[in-house]
Amino acid sequence: MDNEQTAPSYWNSVLIGALTVALITGGLGIILMYYVAGAEPSMTLMVVSGLTLPLTCLFGLVGGVIATRHYAKTFDITFTIGQGALIGLLTGAVAAIFATVISQLWMMIDPALMENFYENMIYSMEQIGMPQAQLNDAIDNMEQTRAQQQSLGGIALGVLINAIVLGIVNAITGMIGAKIFASEE
Numbered sequence: 001m002d003n004e005q006t007a008p009s010y011w012n013s014v015l016i017g018a019l020t021v022a023l024i025t026g027g028l029g030i031i032l033m034y035y036v037a038g039a040e041p042s043m044t045l046m047v048v049s050g051l052t053l054p055l056t057c058l059f060g061l062v063g064g065v066i067a068t069r070h071y072a073k074t075f076d077i078t079f080t081i082g083q084g085a086l087i088g089l090l091t092g093a094v095a096a097i098f099a100t101v102i103s104q105l106w107m108m109i110d111p112a113l114m115e116n117f118y119e120n121m122i123y124s125m126e127q128i129g130m131p132q133a134q135l136n137d138a139i140d141n142m143e144q145t146r147a148q149q150q151s152l153g154g155i156a157l158g159v160l161i162n163a164i165v166l167g168i169v170n171a172i173t174g175m176i177g178a179k180i181f182a183s184e185e
Helices: 004-007 011-038 043-059 063-076 081-109 112-127 132-150 152-181
Strands: none
Touching: 011 043, 011 063, 011 081, 011 112, 011 152, 043 112, 043 152, 063 081, 063 152, 081 112, 081 152, 112 132, 132 152
16 A cells, blocks of 8 residues: 555556557558548559548547556556556546547648548548448538538547557557566566
């Protein structure tokens, strides 16, 4: 119990891990959006668009490991796997907030990016010969999703969902990081 009361704060480590995850996932997401927005309309483009979320989530896993390693090595301490999970969870939640801020700032820098992205996706669906009724439904769904994502409520919901997903996966990698970097020999 004394160890918990005198343990140094892990918030700097959480912030470092979260900022790393936000920069990696936000940067990768923006790069992939530019690719989709500027590439020739094709089926490949739709596949790349579909891979954006899994790829950014995969790279988003590193936050828990980075934060727990930083915390363990900075203070040369050991801590439980449970504390590693907490550090990872907080890292993921804060990373979601940072990533949203980065994304919103980028949309102010280049507001045409989203428009070009959606237009190219529509052209791609037209290129693959999608039936007109299905194409119209897909376009309507994309426009509804886009309007929701640009609203304050949509942004807040996106942060919440991202915080939950990144929190869970980084809690797992935080436990792994605690076992690797902070467990007693």
